Amino acid sequence: MHEYSIVQSLLDSCEEHAKQNDSTKVTKVVVKIGVLSGVEPDLLQTAFDTFKEKTVCDGAEFIINHQKVVISCLSCGKESTLEKNEFCCPSCNSNKIKVIDGEDMFLMSLEME
Numbered sequence: 001m002h003e004y005s006i007v008q009s010l011l012d013s014c015e016e017h018a019k020q021n022d023s024t025k026v027t028k029v030v031v032k033i034g035v036l037s038g039v040e041p042d043l044l045q046t047a048f049d050t051f052k053e054k055t056v057c058d059g060a061e062f063i064i065n066h067q068k069v070v071i072s073c074l075s076c077g078k079e080s081t082l083e084k085n086e087f088c089c090p091s092c093n094s095n096k097i098k099v100i101d102g103e104d105m106f107l108m109s110l111e112m113e
Helices: 003-020 041-051
Strands: 026-034 061-067 070-073 079-081 097-101 105-112
Touching: 003 026, 003 041, 003 105, 026 041, 041 061
Parallel strands: 026 061
Antiparallel strands: 026 105, 070 079, 070 097
């Protein structure tokens, strides 16, 4: 389960941001997880809840925003959000596409005291 190592990196990042902002407590952590990121949201939530104790995130709310796959069609130029994992342009049915969102996980925001 690589979610545990992801959470450890996330908590390290939260500690660093808190220190930079003279904060001792993070009250909310918001992340964006792309559906193609390989990260399992339920496991990430469990790992966060398990490892946040005795860190600046102890007691923090953890919000996960799910990002669908967004593509840019190299044939017709349209940008589309895919509802299914069918990797072709919904406008022209071309398979000449570039994925522009939905492959990564990002720390979007922190709320601190």
